[in-house]
Amino acid sequence: MATQQTQKLARILIAPSIILLLLWMIVPLAMTAWFSALNYNLLNSVTSFAGLGNYRYFLSNPAFLSSLLNTLVLVGSVLAISAFFGVLIALLLDQVIVGRRVVRLMLIAPFFVMPTVSALIWKNLLMNPVSGLLAWLWRLFGLTPVDWFTQVPMLSIILIVAWQWLPFAVLILLTALQSLDQEQQEAALMDGAGAFDRFFHLTLPHLARPLSIVILIETIFLLTVFAEIYVTTGGGPGVETTNLAYLIYSQALLQYDVGAASAGGLIAVVLANIAAIFLMRIVGKNLET
């Protein structure tokens, strides 16, 4: 049906998107790669070729190893929390509930809160060791209030970020649950399958795909958590809450070391790509239908 003319038109229509995305992807990435091979500091006008020196510097920097570890801990914990509680809450909301729409609105709300707001509200109003609401709650039960950002800085960050991303998991999983074939459930019920069997043989397999999508999308965003750390701990105390994104930021815009920051940037790109490859496979399958 497509004539020569419409094909030509189609190509013209798609060109701007492709050209812009190509530029957006290739130019900065090529520059990052080029800078990463230079001794380049913004405070120093002389730049010279560094070879792999920046990578050696960045990789042997003890802060790098701990930031890599922090990144993995942050991503892993938030993923575990949002996957586990996401499934539980989605199953709960899939039941007959009085006022389900309102509960649903409350549950997904944190996802729409901008990261700087959620971080500062948690840090001050909730986690402050003297006047925070959690301190009051702790005292109510006769416990000593926790000084969250001093005693357990990483856990604090994890709580805040998980609070933002759990609703995302709930939203996606609940939508998927509601598309579950009701007749299949009924048939299983007729055949005498218990709630346990139905969950493990019908519901869970049905959730496998949306769950893997949740995990992969969250991974991509969680690998570069930045604002929450920026407004609460600034990466500290020491480097206890410095993740890879924050380390690169401080290397570049606080220490002006463009070369080392670029090397770190490329390492972050490689890590993100590992997650991306899996996501693309899953999403790609959807295109066949």
Added chain:
Amino acid sequence: MARRTPVPRIVLTSVVAWTVGLVIFFPILWMLLTSFKTELAAFSASPSFLFFHWTTENYVAVWTRSNYLEYAWNSVVISLGSTLVALAIAVPAAWSMAFSPTRRTRGILMWMLSTKMLPPVGVLVPIYLLYRDAGLLDTQLGLVIVLCLSNLPIMVWLLFNYFKDIPRDILEAARMDGATIGKEIVYILAPMAVPGIASALLLNVILAWNEAFWSLNLTSSHAAPLTAFIASYASPEGLFWAKLSAASTMAIAPILVLGWFCQKQLVRGLTFGAVK
């Protein structure tokens, strides 16, 4: 037909669900309450939940004593601007891929998606330097460009998914009846594409409004949106919790409402159409 659920069970699940919902929603509720307290009451070690002296002085203070309106205006310009530009670029592309797909369409779509996987921190340094040299640091235009490009793939995907579902038969029928391409677009495609375009628009506005990485790194005073304004409360002196709450409430309210209204589209957009 679904079977009747026994009443005690409904009561039990409802109580559990409401408890979970309230616990998760609580920080937002608490922020809302705190925004109506005096600074002294907000900082009190024995919190009051409803019986405190309600005041709107914090809203007045944020409104008059800071450049709140300027930041809000930046947020509006940046999120709407980047969305509209992205829309103008994405609609033709998605339309062409949905209606005259080629062998390469699938590959192009996957490639576009892959650009979204690029962590922003990987390109922070070159973008920052390019912006510095081009005078784009701390300008609305600079943020519009970055946010437009970083959300363009999501936009194309979302629109493609919607356009793909428009039945072709209608187009063929119109062509049989002698409709020109112009008429085809105005009378048939546009009305059918409106819901898809609207949801792409909403999703993009939400993402851009809440974007923090680029906003914090590329702006300082002139073009700083609300995400950056709130971040400035990270290290102030004195009592500021009630004002922080008031400023935060105003910053998130429009998007929260918007998000509540378009949950379905959000799911579709955020999972690139893989969950409907």
